[in-house]
Amino acid sequence: MSKVQNWPYREEEDVFICPNNRKVLFKRYSQRKNTGGYEQDYKIYECEDCTDCPLKALCTKAKGNRQVHWNPVYEEMKAKARAALDDEQKAALYAKRKVDVETVFGDIKGNRSFTRFLLRGLAKTQTEFGLVAIAHNLLKVAGIRLATFSQKEKERFGKRPVLQIALFI
Numbered sequence: 307m308s309k310v311q312n313w314p315y316r317e318e319e320d321v322f323i324c325p326n327n328r329k330v331l332f333k334r335y336s337q338r339k340n341t342g343g344y345e346q347d348y349k350i351y352e353c354e355d356c357t358d359c360p361l362k363a364l365c366t367k368a369k370g371n372r373q374v375h376w377n378p379v380y381e382e383m384k385a386k387a388r389a390a391l392d393d394e395q396k397a398a399l400y401a402k403r404k405v406d407v408e409t410v411f412g413d414i415k416g417n418r419s420f421t422r423f424l425l426r427g428l429a430k431t432q433t434e435f436g437l438v439a440i441a442h443n444l445l446k447v448a449g450i451r452l453a454t455f456s457q458k459e460k461e462r463f464g465k466r467p468v469l470q471i472a473l474f475i
């Protein structure tokens with residue numbers, strides 16, 4: 307009920323209609339930095355009058371009128387993603403991506419600390435990410451070779467490997 311995404315929107319007036327059938331009007335633009343340090347543009351809307359609204363306790367904790375901070379770019383991307391997931395074929399691909407791709411991105415971000423690009427522009431970021439991917443794959447190969455080597459050592463000399471070599475290229 308309090309989710310503005312579920313409220314009707316009248317494009318010609320640029321207003322949302324709240325559950326109490328009142329207009330939530332556009333007031334101003336605003337910019338905010340997100341946790342990653344990026345600036346994001348918001349449209350600020352405010353209900354025309356929340357006085358005596360029987361739904362207010364469920365809708366907002368604000369003393370005055372309910373405000374809505376709307377990020378049009380983010381909401382558009384979310385709507386596109388939702389629409390894609392309605393398609394069975396795309397939903398199956400997405401489920402596969404969670405396993406095949408997201409784990410690699412998570413590893414690169416979490417364990418290799420690559421959380422933002424240093425360069426800007428598509429061509430430069432493609433090159434930068436290409437280098438990150440090469441480094442990631444080389445480290446994976448080195449890890450596999452080290453694990454194989456340790457296993458062979460265990461088989462030859464008992465439970466404890468006598469020698470470990472880090473195969474970083």
Ligand code: SF4
Pocket residue numbers: 324325326327328330353355356357359360361362365366371372
């Ligand atoms: S509190 Fe305001 S915005 Fe929320 S339902 Fe009531 S009138 Fe609408």
